[in-house]
Amino acid sequence: MVFHQALVLGIVLFAATGKAQVDFSYEGEDGPDHWAELYPMCGGSRQSPVNIQEDRTKKTSSPALWLYYPGSIPWEANLTNNGHTALLKLNPALPITLHGGPLSAPYVFQQLHFHWGSNDSVGSEHAINSHFSTMEMHMVFYKDEYGSPSNAAKYSDGFAVLSILLDHNENGNPVLPPVVWALQRIQNYGDVTNLDTGLALESLLPNDRHLYYTYPGSLTTPPCDEAVTWIIFRQHVPISSEQVAAFRTLKTEDGSLLTSNRRPLQPLGNRTVSLVSFSSSHRRGSATRRRGQHGRRRQ
Numbered sequence: 001m002v003f004h005q006a007l008v009l010g011i012v013l014f015a016a017t018g019k020a021q022v023d024f025s026y027e028g029e030d031g032p033d034h035w036a037e038l039y040p041m042c043g044g045s046r047q048s049p050v051n052i053q054e055d056r057t058k059k060t061s062s063p064a065l066w067l068y069y070p071g072s073i074p075w076e077a078n079l080t081n082n083g084h085t086a087l088l089k090l091n092p093a094l095p096i097t098l099h100g101g102p103l104s105a106p107y108v109f110q111q112l113h114f115h116w117g118s119n120d121s122v123g124s125e126h127a128i129n130s131h132f133s134t135m136e137m138h139m140v141f142y143k144d145e146y147g148s149p150s151n152a153a154k155y156s157d158g159f160a161v162l163s164i165l166l167d168h169n170e171n172g173n174p175v176l177p178p179v180v181w182a183l184q185r186i187q188n189y190g191d192v193t194n195l196d197t198g199l200a201l202e203s204l205l206p207n208d209r210h211l212y213y214t215y216p217g218s219l220t221t222p223p224c225d226e227a228v229t230w231i232i233f234r235q236h237v238p239i240s241s242e243q244v245a246a247f248r249t250l251k252t253e254d255g256s257l258l259t260s261n262r263r264p265l266q267p268l269g270n271r272t273v274s275l276v277s278f279s280s281s282h283r284r285g286s287a288t289r290r291r292g293q294h295g296r297r298r299q
């Protein structure tokens with residue numbers, strides 16, 4: 001019995017350190033074509049990203065989608081090179097939550113991260129009418145009632161991800177410089193740095209948050225949990241070539257350059273993508289609320 005318990009504990013520790021698992025990459029023998037060998041869910045039928053054909057979307061309307069952010073902004077933020085992306089965490093006094101739209105309950109902000117490609121013509125994971133953007137930013141939220149991201153991953157409605165598509169232009173993105181500057185301090189796998197200035201999450205969203213695509217999908221990295229309600233804004237935001245180039249200087253765990261970190265398109269199968277807009281009665285409010293406005297009914 002003692003032996004049996006020790007054995008079980010040993011296996012749990014082995015799994016928890018992750019040493020038993022081969023990590024994933026974006027090319028070669030650990031690349032996307034092989035993810036399902038180690039992470040079976042990556043071969044499922046509800047995977048992301050997908051190509052969104054706008055003329056095949058279902059046009060619907062929905063209650064307002066809004067962020068609730070307590071206290072003063074902006075918040076302290078840190079940026080990590082996890083070998084697969086630049087991952088940003090915020091340190092608000094209280095959780096930032098996402099409400100409304102296709103969501104039936106509050107979702108808590110966990111992290112945001114970026115996907116890019118080897119040149120400015122490719123980079124986003126999702127495609128709209130078969131067209132890729134230069135980058136894609138994912139803001140990941142988990143369902144509050146599930147308590148933690150790891151528990152949320154077990155449920156089909158565990159996560160909501162806000163996706164923002166970025167297209168290259170000359171002027172670049174006015175909000176991203178603190179993130180871009182911080183990239184040079186996280187060149188190597190495992191590096192973490194604080195941003196020089198705080199960050200307000202909603203400043204990264206497009207101005208028009210009233211129109212978005214939504215569909216049921218998965219995380220776009222192993223283990224590819226089929227637990228995500230995707231919310232992809234129809235309006236894009238800008239980024240300059242210099243800004244994207246800074247992301248391509250990050251290195252992976254084995255020291256090679258992370259020039260591209262996008263998963264290829266997955267079959268949509270029998271899933272429906274909705275194009276959601278608000279009826280005029282919803283349009284008067286903004287998509288964000290601060291403390292004090294919480295609970296106030298909009299017109």
Ligand SMILES: *[C@@H]1O[C@H](CO)[C@@H](O)[C@H](O)[C@H]1NC(C)=O
Binds near residue numbers: 077078090091192
């Ligand atoms: C980064 O910020 C998150 C959220 O505040 C915090 O939990 C984490 O400890 C920070 N990491 C480092 C290395 O400072």
Ligand SMILES: *[C@@H]1O[C@H](CO)[C@@H](O)[C@H](O)[C@H]1NC(C)=O
Binds near residue numbers: 118119120121
């Ligand atoms: C950009 O990269 C993609 C994928 O590697 C490639 O197919 C395409 O030809 C490249 N475009 C340019 C303009 O270099």
Ligand SMILES: *[C@@H]1O[C@H](CO)[C@@H](O)[C@H](O)[C@H]1NC(C)=O
Binds near residue numbers: 045271
């Ligand atoms: C869609 O297809 C999957 C398997 O490919 C199946 O499990 C699911 O029931 C189907 N859903 C509908 C609504 O047909």
